[in-house]
Amino acid sequence: MLRTRTLVPLSLLAVLALTACGGSGSGGGASSARLQGAGATFPAPIYLRWFQDLASKGEVKVNYQSVGSGAGIRQFEAATVDFAASDKPLSDEDAAGIKRGAVQVPMTAGAIAVAYNNPGCELKLTQQQLVGIFEGKITNYSDLGCSDQAIKVVYRSDGSGTTYNFTKSLSAFSPAWASGPGSGKSIKWPIGLGAKGNEGMAASLQQIKGALGYVESSYVRGDLQAAALQNAGGSYAKPTTKEAAEALGSIDLGPNLTGSNPNPKAGYPIVTFTWILLYKSGNGDKLKSLQQAFNYTLSDAAQANAPALGYVSLPANVLQKARAAVASIGE
Known part of the structure; x- marks a missing residue:
């Protein structure tokens, strides 16, 4: 859980x-x-x-x-x-x-959760679907197997390590994203509304029906749910501590203790x-x-x-x- x-x-x-x-x-x-x-x-x-x-x-x-x-x-x-x-x-x-x-x-x-405010909708996203949402190509939850509800993307407006890691994963999921918006602490998002901090992001997601964004997993509460995401091995996982630990176990931090893996084959992928x-x-x-x-x-x-x-x-x-x-x- x-x-x-x-x-x-x-x-x-x-x-x-x-x-x-x-x-x-x-x-x-x-x-x-x-x-x-x-x-x-x-x-x-x-x-x-x-x-x-x-x-x-x-x-x-x-x-x-x-x-x-x-x-x-x-x-x-x-x-x-x-x-x-x-x-x-x-x-x-x-x-x-x-x-x-x-x-x-x-x-x-x-884990960085893909959190959304659409009660009754259980999202299970492929990597390409996740990228498509943030590209603005997938705009309604009905395109993802749920009832009709517009997707309202929310992103971090401040310089953010959460954004850096999330966009590194989007770039690993999609060459088009890597050569387009790319990755960084702050990027030019194709679509969406900005919110400051994980706290501000979670508050915005709570307030906007149909909102979808990315937050540290412990901020998912109330009407918010976390999507299951596909990893590089093809399996789907939610951002539980168990699934996050499995993915983190594949990361070699290296001699400077700064390594990462934006698309692990097991566990939750972000x-x-x-x-x-x-x-x-x-x-x-x-x-x-x-x-x-x-x-x-x-x-x-x-x-x-x-x-x-x-x-x-x-x-x-x-x-x-x-x-x-x-x-x-x-x-």
């Missing part, structure tokens, strides 16, 4: 982050530290859970602003945050341009890891706090929270490498 949760508006997510950071800790060491981070909306619910847990223990206090991967990367490049979060890893060229160096740490993973971006050097007196925070999020106890929130716990071999990456950053 697809995990669901109560949607939290983007503005409230920021308030929750500030609330999590506001308590006075009684512990020693890094208890008085305050870290500033910004970035991806995709993992925001689990990040805020982890950061609230840290604050409640009287340890590191983290203010995480859920502003989208693109905005988070820009703040990281400008060195106005202590860390950033992105569903799209930095390219080698972009990473080389970070004066203090960049260490990219996989933190959690999940999945992604999501990364925390840390500075290789220049962390100064924040170093201990950064390592304490992310050693906790990579702990077995914290990772065990992922499935209940609609995410996938990192595999043991990935966790080992991620913990080593956190240990590698310096003052």
Whole structure:
């Protein structure tokens, strides 16, 4: 069964982050530290859970602003945050341009659902049908075996790692899409209405009858349903944690821990890891706090929270490498 949760508006997510950071800790060491981070909306619910847990223990206090991967990367490049979060890893060229160096740490993973608001309609989409919807060539649910209802496409209007991964999959599904709209954090969509953040996307989908768009799977709730999608092996899967984990198991992250697979042969086909971006050097007196925070999020106890929130716990071999990456950053 697809995990669901109560949607939290983007503005409230920021308030929750500030609330999590506001308590006075009684512990020693890094208890008085305050870290500033910004970035991806995709993992925001689990990040805020982890950061609230840290604050409640009287340890590191983290203010995480859920502003989208693109905005988070820009703040990281400008060195106005202590860390950033992105569903799209930095390219080698972009990473080389970070004066203090960049260490990219996989933190959690999940599925990008094709969510729609049309109760009573059970969508089972081939890869070409999915592309056809976002090309504007398939415009009615009746073309997909459901009753007459116009399809109203919704897309992310902000620079988004979710968009990057979703459009990478569309490009892998269709050479025409790859040579046309293509892939990126922000593209020129052939059709549709824009919404900001996974939170804004989910809200728009809830409000518009017949709407269809893409969101992190834990945002599918209420009248929204998730379509079953065809994978490269020809099977159909929904974005459950089990099916996402099967697909993620086929991804080789490589030596820099930034690999992906936009069209796996097994499991749900649109999945992604999501990364925390840390500075290789220049962390100064924040170093201990950064390592304490992310050693906790990579702990077995914290990772065990992922499935209940609609995410996938990192595999043991990935966790080992991620913990080593956190240990590698310096003052």
